[in-house]
Amino acid sequence: MLFDPNTHDFGHLDAESRRLLRVTVDWFEERGKRRLIADDQAKVWYTEFLDFVAREKLFATFCTPAAEAGGSPDKRWDAARNAALSEVLGFYGLQYWYAWQVTVLGLGPIWMSDNAAARAKAAELLDRGSVFAFGLSEKEHGADVYSTDMVLTPTDTGFTASGGKYYIGNGNVAGMVSVFGRRADVEGPDGYVFFAVDSQHEKFELVKNVVDSQMFVSEFRLHDYPVTAADVLHTGAEAFSAALNTVNVGKFNLCTASVGINEHAFYEAITHAHNRVLYGKRVTDFPHVRQNFVDAYARLVAMKLFSDRSVDYFRSASPEDRRYLLFNPITKMKVTSEGERVVDLLWDVIAAKGFEKDTYFSMAARDIRALPKLEGTVHVNLALVLKFMPNYLFQPATYAEVPTRHDPADDGFFWRQGPARGLGRIRFHDWETAYREHADVPNVARFHEQAQALRTLLTTAAPDDEQQRDLDFLLNLGHLFTLVVYGQLVLEQATITRLDVDVLDQVFDVLVRDFSAYAVALHGKASSTEAQQAWAVEQVRKPVVDRARFDRVWTAVAALSGAYDMRP
DSSP, X not given: OOOOTTTOOOTTSOHHHHHHHHHHHXXXXXXXXXXXXHHHHHTOOOHHHHHHHHHHTHHHHHHXXXXXXXXXXXXXXXXXXXXXXXXXXXXXXHHHHHHHHHHHHHHHHHHTSSOHHHHHHHHHHHHTTOOEEEEOOBTTTBTOGGGOOOEEEXXXXXXXXXXXXXXXXXXXXXXXXXXXXXXXXXXXXXXXXXXXXXXXXXTEEEEEESSSSSSOEEEEEEEEEEEOGGGEEEETHHHHHHHHHHHXXXXXXXXXXXXXXXXXXXXXXXXXXXXXXXXXXXXXXXXHHHHHHHHHHHHHXXXXXXXXXXXXXXXXXXXXXXXHHHHHHHIIIIIHHHHHHHHHXXXXXXXXXXXXXXXXXXXXXXXXXXXXXXXXXXXXXXXXXXXXXXXXXHXXXXXXXXXXXXXXXXXXXXXXXXXXXXXXXXXXXXXXXXXXXXXXXXXXXXXXXXXXHHHHHHHHSOOOTTGGGOHHHHHHHHHHHHHHHHHHHHHHHHHHHTOOHHHHHHHHHHHHHHHHHHHHHHHHSTTOOHHHHHHHHHTOOOOOOOHHHHHHHHXXXXXXXXXXXXXX
């Protein structure tokens, strides 16, 4: 299940995608672990990586939609191979992934725009090796697009733009920066504007890097920056939708970055612990250590399964099938939070080793914290997820089965998602089908009982009007609901990949315990009613214990010791 640079051939993709991913892996491996860590510690701007990207036309090939590819047969926007690249870059370091991630975001409003000249310019810049930036967040307002202080004042030739942006990756070198603002002369949503600027323009002030890192997460200010019709990407409500729809496309990469970071950290941790002797025993002979590793492995496997299956729904989306809008915030919130838990489980085992400066793990322990916080934080995504809960649990609809999507197709729907509204009307297929198909797996069956009980809670002891205004209560409910959706896609992908049944059972051993923990938390909420408390107590379940199954999974985990070590 884990990505291994020594053996992985990206065989599910086309020939050119395989070649580019392989040369990316080889570039990092040839530089070696000491250089990777030294550059991180010295906070070296990654010019050589960007030179490699330009030379191989890596971002140009992966980030240019077919419509803007000028006939190139390999350029397209293909979420399956983009996910693979995101995982690889995360595996070697968040900083390299970040350069890619913010380029994806910066391109979103451009590819969604009707401005053909801007799209052509972006395609040309990509081909020359440029990176891009997404100018949405502000120092005082974060990503609150309703409150932007980037103001465009009308002139005889268009506008002048003045204001600041904050947390803007690649802002130091971006060929184009997509900037969100509002007109000074138009009130309300009709005044929103998305426009493109050049980071090297004299009216563009690069204030500083706001983080102490290899990454350049910029603060910049525009001072009467001239904006003409050629620079305008979107206006009015379309500008607002472009912001949210870009996040739908770009922030998906958070989950695969988390997976890559976890995989590399896992190799280091198991190799260290399995070869270390304390008190006359291998560290991994201690039962609590084995439990940590098996739990970490199960969580990491679930992260990969959910993320991979989400890609299929994203690539198969249409105006009539917008289910991806539920699965997407779960990749941003749940998968990344699980990534933190995996690192914490591993760190509890390797202890002081995780602080040592010559390890990848020390980078992972720092960087894995960023991903759940890079888009709206966990609670914002949980609040979004709750919008889908009634239809998901109670109003299933019929859809054609979504296949595995590894085909080399251009994902054109990403650029025509439409207005960012109507989430509560989106319907879903019957979530219980996947659970019923795996009813013979003991812990899947047990978790299915807990999931069904969530419907019981909502029909017999639903949140009252006051609780529906209590975000603390609702967010805990959101965690319970998220687990149900998470389990569904894990099961679907387990079927597709023919996942070993022992591993699947162990994954749901973890999910049963997680559901129980959130039920206990709901019981303890200040506003929970007696009926809700009674329900919560009934959902505290023990997983089905199978020592032989656990030992078989542990044997597979132990076999990862020494399986991969980055070249020195």
